[in-house]
Amino acid sequence: MDKALKTNEQTTVEVKPLKVKKRKAKSLEKQKSTFGWLFILPFLLGFILIYLPMILSSIQISFSSIAYEDIGQVLTWVGFENYSKALLEEADFTKTLVECLGGMAFDIPAIIIFSLFMAILLNQDMKGRAAFRAIFFVPVIVSTGIIESIDLQNTLAQLGDQVSNLNGDGVEGAVNAGTEIINAIDVERFFGSMKIGSELAGVVSGWANNVYNIVNRSGVQMLIFLAALQSISPSIYESCKVEGATGWETFWKITFPMISPMILVNLVYTIIDSFTTKSNIMMSFITTASNEANGKPLGTAMAWLYFLIVMIILAICAAFASLFVFYQRREK
């Protein structure tokens, strides 16, 4: 045994120059890893010095009450009081939350399917494709923030004015465009001769108005899908054609698996985006709650509860969707 070990040592001596080489390679790797740290340094610094204190103090705020002294804001630990208040005393919180989740359950699949379908259409060769693309991506640029807040102000003004009739006749209809493309009264009139109740009219107009909402919110998703579609090699489609596959088969056997990673990405993005956008009823509820609470941390507690629920939903959806994701094997 000892002899065998010795021979082993001897062999290592022979390999020595190789080892030196390896060490050199390692030092290069080390150097590269230092540069890696250097490149992500701005984010890292920001996260540690700005973001982390904010997150921690936000958690702390949600567990305490705020008093204003001459030294500034003073936080006193109160335990779960804010949370229990939000869940048990604030009547509208759970109601809005359920309503919001219900809306999302419909909206998110609709956005994914719509943006995928539209991306496939916009990827096809046709006349005026550039113009259509330009129009379709206007919402990406334009429809965040400011327009939503203007629409919100308009709706609030109308709600505040009791006398106004919101039948959308004449100019008022045109003025309100954007918040709704058709309104229930028109649908009722249309269905009036068919003896259909006003509930159905409400549902139909709700759907139609949701179209605007969904179109407006699927711009980024469309861009991502378009990028994914462009990256599928055309030779795959060619060989499909040669084998005699129909368009339907090609979609389900080629296109769909190839872009399934992007469906996952879009799903995650859509969930995050629709849960955190300003027009989301839950977000506006929290905003008004924290405005009304006058600096009291009720809104923060609500926001953390909401965040936890969003995270759980996100995790479930992502885990479920990743079961069906197909990754093309790549050699590296």
Add this chain to the structure above:
Amino acid sequence: MSFSEKLKGLFAKKQKPEKILTGNAKIDVETSLWERFKAKYFNMFFVKKLGWIIFRLVLLIGISYVIIYPYFSKVTTSLMAREDFVDTTVLMIPRNWTLDTYKAIINDNKYFTALFNTTTLSLLCGVSQTLICAIVGYGFAKFKFKFKGALFLLVIFTMVVPHETIRQAMILRFRYMDLIGIIPQLNGWIFNMFDGGSISPETYEKFTDFIAMIPNALNTYWPMAILSLTGLAFKNGLYIFMMRQYYRGVPDELEEAAYVDGAGVIKTFVRIILPMSTAMLVTIFMFSFSWQWTDTFYTDLFMPASGGNILLNNIVSIPKSLDTEFAGQLAYETAIRNGCGILILIPLLIMYLFGQRTLIEGVERSGITG
């Protein structure tokens, strides 16, 4: 070949009659024009194709209408004079055209000051966010280091947390611009110590003075600048993610060639990688610029209208010179607010017109695909 060309070709070419001998008889087998026409267009394949083209066109035009109509109606209603809002026969097209609404908004709401401020802010934020996200994305894409996966999860985390959650904490953080954000904590401890009687009023006063000296970053551009320079501003997680995916698609051989030629890592990044990714950078810049332009959350938080910095989202109000007390008041005020919105969006739309081709190209070539 387009449809019209095909049709032309069909009628222009006339095949020579072919003659085939079958036994003794000569049979003329020239197919008539009608026969060929029928063979070409009266089959399921063509009908399906045509149906699909029509369906696609209708769908695209319909959805384009849904997208454009709100802007169109906002423009037309904001061009209406006051009389039109009580006139029931006016629907979309104004009867009395006027630019008074716009004049009033521009003069009373200090439109140009706001435009200048917002342009400055958006340009600064857009450029810095683009560069920082490119740098951070490159770091995540091309280097191996410890905890890389965990650190990238932190990027995703900043994307996922709704900003409403950290709203109050953000105000506190930028109210006291110390290095690590400890002051709000100190406040509580010192006050409680004072309350419990363990420090004298004099020392407490000293502390109060000291805390009052700590700079307040609210109502300045600093909070936005700091957030932009650290990749924490609005949706920067998404930009970092996009840049990382893009740089992962760049072959390593490119950098290796540069290293062999004697360029360092930073030189390679500045001289080769950045110029190469122009389309992607333009895309990110357009996102960050326009989302900063239309942002209301951060600007309301850090620069409220009362603070003296007039930004574009502060100009949405009814100008005093437009008297709105009349029957059509509600619709008129809505139209004025929409007019403000149009004024805010016009510079953005002009930029989009020039940049949309690069934007779409950038995303297409990004290979955002895993």
